Amino acid sequence: MIKKLRGSILILTAIMIVILTGCVSKTTTANEKKGKNENLTVNIGIQQSLGPLLIAKEKGWFEEEFAKVGVKVNWTVFQSGPPHFEAMAANRLDFGAVGNSPVVAGQAANIEFKEIANVSDGLKGNAILVPGNSPIQTLKDLKGKKIAVAKGSSGFNLLYRALEKTGLKPNDVKIIQLQPDEAQPAFETGAVDAWSIWEPFVSLQTLKKNARVLADGKSLNVYSPGFLIARTEFTKEHPDLVVRFLKVFEKAHLFEKENRNKAIQLYADAKKIDKDVISKVLENNESLNLPTSEEIIKAQQDTADFQYSLKAITKKIDTSKVVDNSYIKQALQELKEEQNK
Template sequence: MFSSANRLLKSQVLPKVLFFKNIFGIIWIIAGCGNSQASESADQKNTTINIGIQQDVGPLLLAKEKKLFEKAFQKDHVQVKWTEFQSGPPQIEAISSNHLDFAGVGNSPVISAQAADIGFKEISNTRLGLKSDAILVPKGSSIKTLKDLKGKKIAVAKGSSGFNLLNLALQKAGLKDSDVQIIQLQPDEAQSAFNAKKVDAWSIWEPFISYETLKHNARILTTEKQLNSFSPSFMLVRSQFAEEHPDLTVKFLKVYEQARLWEKQHFNEAVAIYAKAKNLDKKVVASALKNNPSTNLPISSKIIHAQQETADFQYKKHIIQKKIDTSKVVDNQYINQALSNKK
């Protein structure tokens, strides 16, 4: 704006009165713009991006450990706040109460959230989820098939992707909910119960799967792949935040992609970072990443179809109370912009 004013003054020969009239007008305009920019800057300084993270290993944790979001948003005078959660459903509650702006969650919490009319959008497919969840049984367990689950105690976090996997497994085995004892526990509680053999099986996700199979010789009874099902993961944004800050939403996905690519290009270093952050064996971390690799993609029609099948199944099982169209919460505009501008 200053250079435009100088060109105006230099390119025109003006009478003195007109010159001063224009110069005062230009000064007034510049002052006005300065006030507007100051106001925008003040608003931006009051913006905080609230990010939810689960006990997971992947690009979000890498970005947290390397402070990638903090560095990227510092230029916009935006603060970053992290909150750790045990599973997806509590993150959905935080989005609903406007305490969370971004969260990475599995397929089932997204469906429950949409059925509850919570304001969010799916803005990226962060995992395809063919082996991201599993039903585990302890070493030496007599449970050999899904039908053997009848009468057994099974730990699971209600409303999670593990909960959905368990329901699919029971259906395939011809079992009803009443044929088993479902013990609703968050992962930290469930892990203790599973290792103490207070439950007979555990429906859970990575990195817990790799930890239990490598460290305690637990056995995988089934996965999504064996049930011919997808359990995709998504990055969610609170709808109001995306509407008010579309540029920051795009930038968030660009930083996430930066972390994902760094993990891919520096796999061993990333494994070491995750292992230290979560106090896990490097072999466990590497196994979890290979079983459930990260993506950062537009949400495809195939994934939407898989979600619709899951939603229809959950409605039939009365897990959700109304039919939903899973395509309605998909918004690929932000990931398309983030990837198109990728350098």
């Protein structure tokens, strides 16, 4: 009887040790994560565009989520995509959202980054604008005219593709390289004749400033997809944080999709733009959060080959090499599993 009792006590003791060891292990793991991330700040770049990244920023969702693992968040505002890559090259930026042309230029410049998600197709998100009373009626009428565009941006690629399709050469027009904050007053005052730009500027100008869309990606059959990008070294050192970033972005993406009126109000408050303009922006440039498809990769390759033909980039590149869909697939799968619990 005593032997049996001793045996039972030993078994119970062993069970308790396993349970306690498990608890200690879990606590240690959590603490180790916080310790590993101690003094770590995630740097996120954002442009003037409307989209889930802005929703998450305004609601503080990245700060809230990263704080769970002891990570701080720092935001940097950029006027266009190309400066994101300069910042990544200097290790001052970890995440960002950019258009197609900056990605191509960044890869050609050997900057280490990965496309971690496709967030728009951009067919109507970029356009070439002219004033409502302009005599310019067709793309051919741009010959000899002054056109504002941000160098290396998605608007830059759209403009050059439009000229090619029309039979014009870049030196047939006067290209004025201006960032959006400089191009907007130049366009509105007539200092330039046309402007190749993206949303929300397209809808703002057409709805509020009587501008006309001369051509867009849809009319030209030119994709201008948008991507979430991450610094390669960061993805290797903190793959868990890349997945966490994408899960927060998806939360914001679903908020925009399922709560359209609230999202429009949030954008209106954040950017001081009329709600009818924002509604048009969302209609023209639907947000996505998906793995980059073969179709989009091909569209990117077409862009890269075209820019190489122009010598806008100095070497041929394989655009599939910067695509890494593993993080977005994992993020969406984890969210699905969490939802089914």
